[in-house]
Amino acid sequence: MPKRFSLDKKYIKVLLLEGIHPSSVESFKAAGYTNVERLKTALDGEELEQKLQETHILGIRSRTQLTGQVLEKAQKLFAVGCFSIGTNQVELEAARQHGIPVFNAPFSNTRSVAELVIAEIIMLMREIPAKNAAAHRGDWLKSVGNAYEVRGKNLGIVGYGHIGSQVSVLAEAMGMNVFYYDIETKLSLGKAFVCDSLNELLQKSDAVTLHVPETSDTRNMISRNQLAQMKRGALLINASRGSVVDYEALAEALKKGHVAGAAVDVFPTEPASNTQKFRSPLQDFDNVLLTPHIGGSTQEAQENIGLEVADKLIRYSDNGSTVGAVNFPQVSIQPNYHKQRFLHIHKNTPGLLKDINFVFTNKGINIAAQYLQTDAEIGYVIIDAECNNCNKILNELKAIPHTIRARMLY
Ligand SMILES: NC(=O)C1=CN([C@@H]2O[C@H](COP(=O)(O)OP(=O)(O)OC[C@H]3O[C@@H](n4cnc5c(N)ncnc54)[C@H](O)[C@@H]3O)[C@@H](O)[C@H]2O)C=CC1
Numbered sequence: 570m571p572k573r574f575s576l577d578k579k580y581i582k583v584l585l586l587e588g589i590h591p592s593s594v595e596s597f598k599a600a601g602y603t604n605v606e607r608l609k610t611a612l613d614g615e616e617l618e619q620k621l622q623e624t625h626i627l628g629i630r631s632r633t634q635l636t637g638q639v640l641e642k643a644q645k646l647f648a649v650g651c652f653s654i655g656t657n658q659v660e661l662e663a664a665r666q667h668g669i670p671v672f673n674a675p676f677s678n679t680r681s682v683a684e685l686v687i688a689e690i691i692m693l694m695r696e697i698p699a700k701n702a703a704a705h706r707g708d709w710l711k712s713v714g715n716a717y718e719v720r721g722k723n724l725g726i727v728g729y730g731h732i733g734s735q736v737s738v739l740a741e742a743m744g745m746n747v748f749y750y751d752i753e754t755k756l757s758l759g760k761a762f763v764c765d766s767l768n769e770l771l772q773k774s775d776a777v778t779l780h781v782p783e784t785s786d787t788r789n790m791i792s793r794n795q796l797a798q799m800k801r802g803a804l805l806i807n808a809s810r811g812s813v814v815d816y817e818a819l820a821e822a823l824k825k826g827h828v829a830g831a832a833v834d835v836f837p838t839e840p841a842s843n844t845q846k847f848r849s850p851l852q853d854f855d856n857v858l859l860t861p862h863i864g865g866s867t868q869e870a871q872e873n874i875g876l877e878v879a880d881k882l883i884r885y886s887d888n889g890s891t892v893g894a895v896n897f898p899q900v901s902i903q904p905n906y907h908k909q910r911f912l913h914i915h916k917n918t919p920g921l922l923k924d925i926n927f928v929f930t931n932k933g934i935n936i937a938a939q940y941l942q943t944d945a946e947i948g949y950v951i952i953d954a955e956c957n958n959c960n961k962i963l964n965e966l967k968a969i970p971h972t973i974r975a976r977m978l979y
């Protein structure tokens with residue numbers, strides 16, 4: 570059976586930034602993509618814009634910022650893969666308007682984050698960060714101090730999604746009492762107790778861990794007022810996004826001893842590479858565990874993410890399937906090796922489908938199958954047709970007013 574490609578694959582440039590796992594390169598190569606470049610670092614500014622001039626498929630993790638301005642200039646870019654859960658590093662609406670679906674990996678690193686959080690809860694409850702820092706300086710802090718077992722303590726989980734719910738199960742297995750708060754109704758796992766408000770959760774918890782996405786609602790959701798609601802001596806863990814906690818306020822609460830310790834993996838501004846310096850108001854505190862956004866950085870997670878996101882990008886590039894895209898109408902579709910496939914992305918305008926169909930019917934070309942999905946603003950249609958002069962058809966499809974992008978898979 571002949572293979573059909575969405576551009577001759579030798580012309581498709583795949584650029585993978587930020588040390589994305591080599592498993593993704595292997596996937597692209599196995600699917601016939603030979604022009605794959607993998608860089609260890611993130612890119613920004615002019616360097617990023619330059620590189621994107623020749624890129625069709627881009628893979629990033631959390632450091633590369635894809636603004637509307639950057640996307641506007643990336644004329645050849647037709648798909649973006651975030652090799653992460655979070656997609657806040659991409660202006661999704663701008664990508665959508667440019668006809669660029671954005672894919673991510675919603676599950677693959679969740680267990681890794683949950684395990685790190687559990688380890689941090691134990692470390693913080695035993696005051697290990699401060700004792701470890703002292704030992705490195707030659708000081709011997711052998712005292713029970715405020716060290717506690719986690720068994721029987723209350724853990725508050727904010728955001729009971731993929732990560733929060735796994736933390737819940739692991740914490741209960743260690744004998745913790747779990748409380749959670751979510752804006753959505755979520756099935757309680759084990760004996761976890763749902764709280765009606767964030768304040769209720771903060772008031773009950775000996776340790777609070779945050780597992781919400783970055784949204785306008787979660788920005789600074791833990792600030793002075795919320796920290797004041799926490800029990801004196803409670804712990805705070807943030808492995809979600811840096812924007813979720815006001816770190817100046819957290820530093821004040823730590824200074825006063827109101828918060829006894831914290832573990833922080835994410836920051837409002839993170840160094841773009843390992844050679845850049847990292848600064849945070851939390852660096853002054855021995856009782857704060859600081860990690861460089863490595864919640865999901867395990868070999869298992871990264872290998873799986875590499876495979877998962879590469880697979881979604883390849884399916885889109887080869888077949889037009891947008892399943893798993895976070896900003897795009899979802900079309901689930903199998904390859905069609907016998908017909909010519911066209912992809913048409915357009916502004917959702919009345920009568921446009923008629924114009925598309927006219928391109929074929931006007932020439933007596935049979936449309937064998939058609940798959941359309943729309944949202945309020947854009948439409949995405951896949952057309953399998955029996956045509957001979959396919960390039961001419963493609964050009965006519967591109968010329969239809971309100972077309973954002975048209976491609977032919979061949
Ligand atoms: N540190 C790291 O390396 C990693 C960080 N993350 C971060 O963790 C976040 C959570 O990941 P998942 O659990 O997989 O996401 P998820 O989407 O499965 O769960 C998020 C939960 O938060 C809830 N939520 C949203 N807004 C809320 C609000 N204002 N108040 C309370 N609950 C709210 C949602 O309803 C959902 O249940 C990601 O969005 C990402 O930013 C994810 C992976 C790795």
Ligand SMILES: O=C(O)CCC(=O)C(=O)O
Binds near residue numbers: 652653654655865
């Ligand atoms: O591993 C990364 O670069 C990003 C992890 C993360 O924050 C996510 O998956 O949302």
